[in-house]
Amino acid sequence: MSTTDRLSGVAAFVHAAEAGNFSAAAERMHLSRSAVAKSVARLEERLGTRLFHRTTRSQSLTEDGLTFYQRCARVLAELEQAEEELAKGRDEAVGKVRITMPVQLGRSCIAPALFALAQRQPGLQLEMSFTDRCVDLIEEGFDLAVRSGPLPDSSSLKMRKLGEQELVLCAAPAYLARRGTPRTLSDLAAHDGIFYGRADRIGEWRFLVNAREEVSAVQARFCMDDLDVMLTAVKEGLGIARLPTWLLGDALQSGYIKQILHGHQVAAYPVHIVWPTARQLSRKLRVVIDELAAVVPSSLRL
The missing domain is CATH 3.40.190.10 (Periplasmic binding protein-like II)
Structure with missing residues (x-):
């Protein structure tokens, strides 16, 4: 079996495991739910084992599924890191970054900084969500979030202050x-x-x-x-x-x-950028965070 065949369905499986369900995984991958479900089903058939416990209301990893997920997540992380290592020599950030931000603050202060960064980093793909809802980064598959106001104590998130709103x-x-x-x-x-x-x-x-x-x-x-x-x-x-x-x-x-x-x-109201503690900061994420930390403070002032 070729390496390409072995990787078939792995990305869909990892996204489904991290998102908690096929619908959320499909949204992350810009596919239909049925496409993700069929991809995982074909992977289970090829492996000869069930990766998920499925009911009408919930979905969770089996013991085999958890073991396979841990290995697959590492493999995909290694692939992403390999791409970044190649790009590092060209001083480029490569790959997709999903970031959520408050609506008006995002439009006025965050998006312009990201647009300028994207022009300098053609290998960077930015998926931006504008919402005043406090998004669960892990459950909804976001890499970064810009948040306005005091932050609650959370061991699941790391943060960097971007400035203060007067x-x-x-x-x-x-x-x-x-x-x-x-x-x-x-x-x-x-x-x-x-x-x-x-x-x-x-x-x-x-x-x-x-x-x-x-x-x-x-x-x-x-x-x-x-x-x-x-x-x-x-x-x-x-x-x-x-x-x-x-x-x-x-x-x-x-x-x-x-x-x-x-x-x-x-x-004053502080503005922070936050990310999951468990997620290793890749080059593309560091580039985005550093850019916002450098540019946003001045845009928050009158």
């Missing part, structure tokens, strides 16, 4: 003319707040005053999970919002909105 309170001139401009933190209680539903504690904002954190209560009239829509609501004069400066540049400079309470520092 947040400011802002409102439209028409709203301030109608409702008055807050001069102190306590003044905020008399105003309408526009809150980001996935991150903020609804109804309160946190400030750093003399190196101490203070909380200011605000009426949460609006709550949404889209920063662009929040900015639109601010421009329409519907209330006060806390938004990152990278989103506000044009609106502030044009006068459509105004920053308020300049002297009060809003707690």
Whole structure:
């Protein structure tokens, strides 16, 4: 039997083992579920053993399947490393990188950096997902994730800080003319707040005053999970919002909105890139991480 025949179905099997089911594996490989299932079935027939326990609701590796997966995963990793070793001599990154990121932050600050990198690294394939959902990297097969805000403790993830988002309170001139401009933190209680539903504690904002954190209560009239829509609501004069400066540049400079309470520092939001602890950092991943660490900090500032 040729080496090509021996490798047939191995990639589909490894993806299915790591993803936990054929559907997720098919999505990673850009194939149909039936194509992945048939490929694994042919592999089982050739090996003369079942690799998966299958029920209508779950799928798990058999004992033989686990042993075979461990060997196959190493073989595929070696192949990938061999490709990278060849590319290293040409100072190139080769292969696909799957990365997920928050929608607006990704569009404004992350994607432009990746596009510039891709132009310099023609062997790099980038698969980017834009979602504000906290993606399970291992289960959904992503290599990297950009995350905004404080990170929970996790032994399953490694991380590198990319920078901090400076947040400011802002409102439209028409709203301030109608409702008055807050001069102190306590003044905020008399105003309408526009809150980001996935991150903020609804109804309160946190400030750093003399190196101490203070909380200011605000009426949460609006709550949404889209920063662009929040900015639109601010421009329409519907209330006060806390938004990152990278989103506000044009609106502030044009006068459509105004920053308020300049002297009060809003707690900054960190931005990190994370990856599974168990995954060895290949050259292509190191190139992406290093590029974002070099470029993103400046794009987060106004």
